[in-house]
Amino acid sequence: MADAASRLTALAEELLAAPAPVRVRAWDGSESGPPDAPVLVVRRRRALRRLLWKPGELGLARAWVAGDLDVDGDLYAALERLAGFIWEREGEARGALEAARDPRLRAAAAALLKLAGPGLPPPPPPEEVRRRNGTLHTRRRDRRAISHHYDVGNAFYELVLGPSMVYSCAYWSDGGTLEEAQRDKLDLVCRKLGLAEGDRLLDVGCGWGSMAIHAAREYGARVVGVTLSTEQAAYARKRIAEEGLTDRIEIRVQDYRDVSDGPFDAISSIGMAEHVGAVRYREYADRLFALLRPGGRLLNHQIARRPERDESAYHVDAFIDAYVFPDGELAPVGRTVGTLEDAGFEVRDVEALREHYALTLRQWVRNLEERWPEAVRLTSPGRARVWRLYMAASALAFERNRIGVNQVLAVKPGAGGASGSALRARVWTDAPGR
Structure with a gap:
């Protein structure tokens, strides 16, 4: 030896x-x-x-x-x-x-x-998702998958994400901080949606409430945010109360498929569609289409993989599926756009933010590494190691163009195919970074 x-x-x-x-x-x-x-x-x-x-x-x-x-x-x-x-x-x-x-x-x-050396293979670490049975992307299975990733302690997410508590790609301009870049991303979404005072916004996968708070505070929107994570919902409600926005924002622990109180003027879906799955994506597009009023806008912010020769296969990353996002799937941006169009949407704009996500992930990794002992205490050594590996590897995947992230702006056409409200939304071109 x-x-x-x-x-x-x-x-x-x-x-x-x-x-x-x-x-x-x-x-x-x-x-x-x-x-x-x-x-x-x-x-x-x-x-x-x-x-x-x-x-x-x-x-x-x-x-x-x-x-x-x-x-x-x-x-x-x-x-x-x-x-x-x-x-x-x-x-x-x-x-x-x-x-x-x-x-x-x-x-x-x-x-x-x-x-x-002798012996059978050691059992998988306890952080690994155990064997899953049943149909993909049922409401019950999706709740369990979301809980595995998001219900690991809000304090841990505060450590990694920073004060913004935004868990999606930031929008970077020269010399900005992570908090500034996340604020600019939220503002970019609101501008693309053309939000105005009194507009009714549905925030699908609302996380810790950052998008809902920004839309209500800065644009006067009335917001319904839905999440499957009980920890996220509790945290978001506390933030909203501290901001004095409880009269403008409602946070629900609810599956987007069960939202029935439309129509909405706009829908934001930021970093949520990756959880939907190929077998449910048309249902997702149809449901959001039905929840919008004619002329209403959807902003779909979603990670995408590169197209592959065999698009009939089930494409998952073994590490991500076992340790990070159980049952998550990535689709090429072309498929996303096509499915939204099939559901009746008119796609008005597609913006690639691949390099922005690489910068965001590197900042999250830096936050984690700088407070490593605290991260381990808040979760477990294995969970902290999962996050460090997944975020660092993801940063490189974005940099190497193995995956991308895109914002797709789509409109539900009005009478005679009119999409006039999209003209009101076309005010984001002077946003930071463009």
Whole structure:
């Protein structure tokens, strides 16, 4: 077992047929690999068993969340080096380890198994979502999925998100702070919706109430906000009372599918549609269309993935599904626009904010890292590690154009196809950052 790092490096290079992208520090204190590269710390041998039993992203994620793997130094640099082996070549790695038709690869896998030590794979960390049964995106299953991600303590979200308590892409201008960028994003949404005094706004997935407060306080809107998170709703109501806006804002713990008191002049859906799922997206579009008055506007702010050759398949990220957003799905922006049009909307504008989200995520990671002991105390070591990995990896995914985020402005046409109210909404072009 002496010099485990050298053995790990040699085996990894043989299995991946490429030079080691990072330096390795093993559980015995040995190090091997490029001297100027980020250091991947293998704290325990059981990390190898996790990888052997679940090759690819999920095995690495389990080892990371459990603390079996760590990075010494710049996490972004390490993920950049590993990206080609985790995401872009995950299928190749899985094939090499699971099929191993090549005798050379079989021998390398056997050596790695010996190095991993005896025993079955360790159980997944407790932060992992347990086995889910039943139909995707029923009301009950969606409530559980939302609770897994959002009901982990408002104090933890305050630490990560900062005073704005906005959990979606900010809108950055030169030299601005996170709070200023989030304020500018909320204002951008209100301007695109053309909100005016007395307008009735439905905020779908209202989070901690930031959009509802901004629309009511700055534009005089009357707002109904809906969320499935009881912790979010309690926090939002407290903020609204402190702002003196209880006469203008109502927060409900309610599924958007159960909202029945339309029509609304405008609907904002910011970072919520990712939870809807492909099987329910047309239902989502139809429901929002029905809740708007003729001439009413929808602003749909949604993360998108790149189109793939097989669009009939169920596309999920193993780590995100198991640890971050259970049952969440991303769709290409073209599919989103097409579904909204199929539901009867006229799409008036699409704005890509990909680079803005990368900047936002890097700021959230910085907030987390600067107050790491407090974050661990508020949740758990595993949960804090989940967030650090998911946000850092997501920042790189936006920067590398693997995913994007878009604001789609759509109008419910009035009599004779009129969309005159959209002209009133077309006042955002001088917003910061454009």
